[in-house]
Amino acid sequence: MASKANIRQVGDVVIVDLSGRITLGDGSGVVRDTVKDMLKEGQKNILLNLGEVSYIDSAGLGEMVGAYATVTNQGGHIKLLNVQKKVDDLLQVTKLYTVFESFTSETAAVRSFGGKSTTA
DSSP states (O other): OBOEEEEEEETTEEEEEEEEEEOTTTTHHHHHHHHHHHHHTTOOEEEEEEEEEEEEOHHHHHHHHHHHHHHHHTTOEEEEESOOHHHHHHHHHTTGGGTSOEESOHHHHHHHTGGGOSOO
16 A cells, blocks of 8 residues: 655644555655655744654665654654554664654654744
């Protein structure tokens, strides 16, 4: 199943609800394109909800790392929500869990942007 992204706003945080597989040719471009669009719109606080993502391959991980670098270089923050076990295992093996801040609660994740937010 190709990946899909549904975008919603909670305060000054953009939540990107991803679903499907983030793999080479299947959905890795969805992450890159969505993040670039959000940055163009001036959104700097991005939360990737991976609750419905069943699998990520190395190309998908590359997209996530690229998105992290792009957002961070523009003064923003990107965090993860609802990482599934298979994906969490992959983040552990690749040590990317040290790069991405991850949450299991949407409320806590949104609140975590609070101190870094530029709008009230």
